[in-house]
Amino acid sequence: MIAGAREDCRGDLLAQGRRGALSDAGRLALDAHLAACATCRMARDVWSDFDAVDVVDVRDGARVRALADAVRARSGARRRARAGRPWAAAAAVLLIASGSASAGIWLWKRPAAGDRARPPVASAAPASHVPVARAPQPAAVETSPPAVTRQPAPRRASTIATAERPRQSAAELLAVASAARGQGDTERATTLYRKLQRDYPGTAEAVVSMLPLGRMLLAAGAGRAALAQFDSYLRASTRGPLVAEALYGKGQACALLDDVDEERATWRRLLADHADSPYAPHARRRLTNVQP
Amino acid sequence: MPAHAAAAEAASFAAARPDELLPLARAVGAGDPEAGATLVGAVGGGMLRVVRKVLGRGHPDIDDVTQDAVIALLSSLLTFRAECSVEHFANRVALLTALAARRRGRARARQVTVEAESLDDVASDHASPLATTVAARRRVLVRQLLDELPEVIAEALASHFILGYTVEEIAAASAVPANTVWSRLRLGKQALRRKLERDGELADMLGVAK
Numbered sequence: 001m002i003a004g005a006r007e008d009c010r011g012d013l014l015a016q017g018r019r020g021a022l023s024d025a026g027r028l029a030l031d032a033h034l035a036a037c038a039t040c041r042m043a044r045d046v047w048s049d050f051d052a053v054d055v056v057d058v059r060d061g062a063r064v065r066a067l068a069d070a071v072r073a074r075s076g077a078r079r080r081a082r083a084g085r086p087w088a089a090a091a092a093v094l095l096i097a098s099g100s101a102s103a104g105i106w107l108w109k110r111p112a113a114g115d116r117a118r119p120p121v122a123s124a125a126p127a128s129h130v131p132v133a134r135a136p137q138p139a140a141v142e143t144s145p146p147a148v149t150r151q152p153a154p155r156r157a158s159t160i161a162t163a164e165r166p167r168q169s170a171a172e173l174l175a176v177a178s179a180a181r182g183q184g185d186t187e188r189a190t191t192l193y194r195k196l197q198r199d200y201p202g203t204a205e206a207v208v209s210m211l212p213l214g215r216m217l218l219a220a221g222a223g224r225a226a227l228a229q230f231d232s233y234l235r236a237s238t239r240g241p242l243v244a245e246a247l248y249g250k251g252q253a254c255a256l257l258d259d260v261d262e263e264r265a266t267w268r269r270l271l272a273d274h275a276d277s278p279y280a281p282h283a284r285r286r287l288t289n290v291q292p
Numbered sequence: 293m294p295a296h297a298a299a300a301e302a303a304s305f306a307a308a309r310p311d312e313l314l315p316l317a318r319a320v321g322a323g324d325p326e327a328g329a330t331l332v333g334a335v336g337g338g339m340l341r342v343v344r345k346v347l348g349r350g351h352p353d354i355d356d357v358t359q360d361a362v363i364a365l366l367s368s369l370l371t372f373r374a375e376c377s378v379e380h381f382a383n384r385v386a387l388l389t390a391l392a393a394r395r396r397g398r399a400r401a402r403q404v405t406v407e408a409e410s411l412d413d414v415a416s417d418h419a420s421p422l423a424t425t426v427a428a429r430r431r432v433l434v435r436q437l438l439d440e441l442p443e444v445i446a447e448a449l450a451s452h453f454i455l456g457y458t459v460e461e462i463a464a465a466s467a468v469p470a471n472t473v474w475s476r477l478r479l480g481k482q483a484l485r486r487k488l489e490r491d492g493e494l495a496d497m498l499g500v501a502k
Contacts, residue, residue, distance in 0.1 A: 012458045012459055012460075015452070015456060015457070015458040015459075016458070018456055019456065039481055039485065042481070042484070042485060042488065043452075043453070043481065045430065046430060046434055046453050046484070047453055047456065048427070049427040049428075049430045049431050049434075050345050050431065050434075050453060050454050052427055053344070053345055053348075053349050053431070054341055054345055055341075056337065056341070057340075057344075060337050060340055060341075061337075063336070063340060063355060063358070064332065064333055064336035064337050064340065065333070067332050067336050067358065067359065067362055068329040068330070068332040068333045068336065069329070070359070071325070071328045071329045071332050071362065071366065072325060072326065072328070072329040184367065221396070282352060285352045286352060289352060
């Protein structure tokens with residue numbers, strides 16, 4: 001037991017002092033309090049420890065620019081999808097997945113299911129309550145569609161009508177699935193991607209759909225199901241434009257499954273065949289960090 | 293100005309001047325794509341730093357988790373009521389997203405976390421090697437504790453220690469009474485003190501007999 005420890009200490013002087021908001025009298029009061037309160041001394045030390053690593057990295061500017069570019073590109077793709085042009089939605093999927101437009105687009109991906117698990121602010125709750133951060137439960141059966149605990153986004157009537165027509169083309173299905181994914185309706189997107197793969201096996205649309213579906217499964221923690229999607233893409237499209245993307249997904253799925261050997265083999269292949277890919281730095285880091 | 297001081301200043305709920313980012317956040321909520329990009333340019337750096345503090349400098353998932361946080365931020369601005377500043381809100385989204393990512397990846401990322409901490413050591417500006425090592429060890433223990441504590445307590449503790457928020461600010465951001473926050477912080481600090489006291493490695497560094 002630390003001498004003088006008082007976990008029920010209710011002084012906020014430390015927080016005020018840390019942001020330079022104390023008067024001279026306040027600073028004296030803080031010093032006196034710290035001399036007597038071991039809990040606040042511990043808090044001061046921990047604060048100081050984290051402040052020491054709160055520094056700007058020289059690459060932060062480029063990272064933030066890439067994020068902003070990705071937001072801009074994603075918004076454009078969603079606008080095109082909403083405009084009801086299936087070819088545009090499919091192109092957006094390809095563009096986002098292949099990253100041919102900018103480094104920012106390469107970076108973009110859908111949020112992990114767990115991060116969206118806290119529903120958006122309910123009408124009764126204050127809006128500033130942040131809608132993220134409940135850790136997801138592991139998927140019980142990985143081949144099932146990912147469990148989505150948040151409330152699904154309201155479907156657009158036009159989208160529902162389109163999706164439930166008796167027979168849709170592969171391109172239409174891909175577009176509708178992409179739109180559902182863009183709206184955050186992961187469950188519906190998963191169903192539509194699977195329908196596309198079931199109804200139109202071997203088509204370009206079905207092959208392309210393996211990547212967003214794999215990513216969604218990965219985000220839901222369904223490692224084996226995700227790995228199956230990425231492997232299927234790599235078998236179907238050995239020289240396709242999205243191979244680096246598929247290898248990146250496969251590497252992440254292997255990491256999730258703790259398959260170190262396969263993960264390392266995947267990163268090595270990515271570096272050998274796609275050394276200029278934006279995923280190459282991640283592959284190098286993982287090869288360094290994950291040892292057999 | 294150090295990054296943490298700037299963040300703390302921006303975090304103040306009772307800002308004397310109006311929130312300059314609020315019109316931008318409103319435009320994002322209304323669906324303006326260019327506003328989204330501009331807002332990310334304004335708050336992205338702070339979010340990145342928060343994620344880095346939670347995961348550890350050098351962690352390979354920093355970029356991915358920051359993206360997740362940006363997505364969560366943009367999604368939630370539709371219902372943002374401006375009860376705190378936009379920057380404060382963004383940092384809290386980043387904090388909670390990073391905490392969730394830690395919990396999600398805890399089983400598979402143990403090795404990475406340790407290695408990321410060793411990079412922390414190298415990059416730290418602490419005055420002495422001992423202070424550097426002790427600080428890095430304490431950060432490891434705090435992050436481990438955040439994984440182990442019930443989520444609401446971990447959120448309160450991280451908001452306090454990593455974002456530097458006062459009790460009133462945490463209460464407003466998480467929509468709970470201040471007394472509840474005090475209670476959560478008390479439990480969190482108790483657990484942290486126990487963890488620090490019982491850590492043999494830290495005791496060795498400090499020359500404390502176990």
